[in-house]
Amino acid sequence: MKTLVLTGIRKFEMVKRPMPILKNPDDVLIRIKTVGVCGSDIHYFTQGRIGTQVVEFPFAVGHECSGIIEEVGSSVTRVKPGDLVAVDPSIHCGTCDQCLAGRPHTCRKNRFLGCPGQLDGCLTEYIVMPEFTCFTLSPKFNATTAALIEPLTIGTYSVEMAQTDFRNKTVGIFGSGPIGLSVLMVLKTLGTGQILCFEPLDYRRKKALGLGASSVFNPFETSPEEVTLAIEPLLLDVVFDCTGEQQAIDDAVKIIKPGGKLILVGIPPEGKYLINMDILRRNEISIHNVRRQNHCVEKSIQLVEEGLPVDQMVTHHFAPEKTQQAFEMVSGYQDGVIKAMIDFS
Ligand SMILES: [Zn+2]
Ligand SMILES: [Zn+2]
Known part of the structure; x- marks a missing residue:
């Protein structure tokens, strides 16, 4: 499959990587539809780091995505193949003190999409995530509004x-x-x-x-x-x-x-x-x-259901091959850009 990787400061390359496979019973395979370019991705693009979080090149960035469920593990019940989902990029362990205190976003073993040393990003054709990170949506949503749930x-x-x-x-x-x-x-x-x-x-x-x-x-x-x-x-x-x-x-x-x-x-x-x-x-x-978010995905989906115009912040769409241009544009505040989206299919 095609994957975008950062190979250096301000340098993207499209490479071929093997398809990810389901490992756990609650895993799902997601075919990526749309990825939003986030300010934190831009920090990795322009500086190769955010504070102490330093990128080792090559590295796949991206954490704001929507996709279609392609395959599900044996214990999956909430989503099925064909569903459009908003993906919460955060995987928590569920057993540490933070998780038990209702703070999965500061989980001691948190792994986050497109975060150095944790998980590869979602600027790629397919990812595997646990079921609990996927949120199904009403027909009101399209791939773009679904990917905007994360920043919202x-x-x-x-x-x-x-x-x-x-x-x-x-x-x-x-x-x-x-x-x-x-x-x-x-x-x-x-x-x-x-x-x-x-x-x-x-x-x-x-x-x-x-x-x-x-x-x-x-x-x-x-x-x-x-x-x-x-x-x-x-x-x-x-x-x-x-x-x-x-x-x-x-x-x-x-x-x-x-x-x-x-x-x-x-x-x-x-x-x-x-x-x-x-x-x-x-x-x-x-x-x-504010550290990312805690238990706000469903609330944000509900706000969009009720008419919050989240798609109003999107100004640009790019093909995956144009990821370099998208990041140059966002990091340079060019062409009136606010939110740029990269559309995979
Ligand atoms: Zn973000
Ligand atoms: Zn935890």
Whole structure:
């Protein structure tokens, strides 16, 4: 089968690999339909690492996928050949302290698609996964919306982590890429009051407005602190950072009200932030870190069922042979790209 592998920094190659086979009774063989290009894949593409997670080349990336079930193991009951499924890229052990505490996403033996040292990615024609990672969908879904469930789960979980009744609350979001937009779309379903989006790219601000942001600002041209004070002098209940940028963190802590929350979703490229503890401490602002998602796949599928327009963030489709171009485009923010999808069949 055809598989895309990273063979070096900024270098994809299409290679032939043997078909994967079912090993356990609960395994399923999935024929990949569509794969979304994620910001974390871009970190591997441009830097060969995320923090301490370092790629050994050649390496197959990709974790946001949909596919068709081709073959099932003897104990499989929830899915059958021919089903279109959204795939949760995370395989947990089910027996460690984290799994037993209801935290499979921080499982001690977690293995994640397209994560160095764990599992090869899904930029390939077929993968084998355990049944529990596959979620069947209503006919409302197509291969693209099914593959978008994974990034949407991050938005759903980030909003959940804020543990806030968002009705009539004023909220800020830094970054209007796929994750920032996912947070925005989920907040819109909860009757959130005003949502202020901060994003330097003009076309992404437009998209955020189209998806229901109350107001959008370029944080490099307008001071987030000044515009927030003008709109909400008491400042914001919750701010989501979906950029991983130091500047956004500096701006965010200045616009959160006392007792408010900062939700860290973005990945800092160097693995560190400098945080203004003086502001945080005086205002008793809590920081919540988001590690991927926990138990949010079914909730996200339900949100799309109810009309959340997840496909609105897709701007480009590529054939597998054009994966190199897709990654160049996404990493360079070219051609108005927000979410690029790679379609296998
Ligand atoms: Zn992702
Ligand atoms: Zn575990």
